[in-house]
Amino acid sequence: AQSVTQPDIHITVSEGASLELRCNYSYGATPYLFWYVQSPGQGLQLLLKYFSGDTLVQGIKGFEAEFKRSQSSFNLRKPSVHWSDAAEYFCAVGLYSGGGADGLTFGKGTHLIIQP
Amino acid sequence: DVKVTQSSRYLVKRTGEKVFLECVQDMDHENMFWYRQDPGLGLRLIYFSYDVKMKEKGDIAEGYSVSREKKERFSLILESASTNQTSMYLCASSLSGGSGNTIYFGEGSWLTVV
Numbered sequence: 001a002q003s004v005t006q007p008d009i010h011i012t013v014s015e016g017a018s019l020e021l022r023c024n025y026s027y028g029a030t031p032y033l034f035w036y037v038q039s040p041g042q043g044l045q046l047l048l049k050y051f052s053g054d055t056l057v058q059g060i061k062g063f064e065a066e067f068k069r070s071q072s073s074f075n076l077r078k079p080s081v082h083w084s085d086a087a088e089y090f091c092a093v094g095l096y097s098g099g100g101a102d103g104l105t106f107g108k109g110t111h112l113i114i115q116p
Numbered sequence: 117d118v119k120v121t122q123s124s125r126y127l128v129k130r131t132g133e134k135v136f137l138e139c140v141q142d143m144d145h146e147n148m149f150w151y152r153q154d155p156g157l158g159l160r161l162i163y164f165s166y167d168v169k170m171k172e173k174g175d176i177a178e179g180y181s182v183s184r185e186k187k188e189r190f191s192l193i194l195e196s197a198s199t200n201q202t203s204m205y206l207c208a209s210s211l212s213g214g215s216g217n218t219i220y221f222g223e224g225s226w227l228t229v230v
Contacts, residue, residue: 041223041224042223043120043206043221043223044159044206044208044221045221046218046220090158090159104161104219105161106151106158106159108156108158109158
């Protein structure tokens with residue numbers, strides 16, 4: 001079974017500084033990879049996703065992520081964070097089944113705190 | 117925009133009560149999901165459905181059941197609520213064709229069982 005590891009439970013970054021959130025997955029083939037963000041008291045919003053092709057994926061809100069097959073990683077980055085980026089971030093993996101509904105497997109999340 | 121609506125945002129129920137959490141999506145998606153979210157555990161899949169009246173257990177289905185009588189509606193049922201089911205419940209939906217399709221989430225239902 002696939003699994004997702006987000007090694008950092010909490011990360012604190014100063015406003016305007018760069019950000020990198022780590023995500024490692026375990027699966028024999030290349031899965032579909034996703035990053036979601038959850039603001040307090042809200043549902044999850046998709047930031048970006050990777051299926052194939054260019055390993056650097058651009059998302060919404062100025063985020064990007066890079067797929068590195070050799071490291072089984074899909075780290076999320078942003079060059080300059082804003083106070084509004086404070087949220088919970090989830091990495092997720094999915095498998096193509098060709099049909100049916102396979103739910104995603106989520107990491108446990110990284111809580112991002114922005115310091116003024 | 118896809119909209120997934122969970123009708124109850126905050127509920128407080130007593131131990132042993134039967135609880136219904138309702139979810140409706142407006143984009144004609146074939147797939148619907150119920151996840152549970154707990155601090156430090158992330159999201160865990162309870163049940164999913166890929167068609168009307170079709171359902172599959174997820175990772176933590178015990179103590180839960182679901183109903184999908186219409187394509188747009190997916191209900192989560194706690195037959196006899198227990199305190200360890202106090203949690204945030206997230207409904208989601210997606211198009212069919214495998215998990216490469218984006219899953220859209222509702223805003224969540226906070227359930228407290230006392």
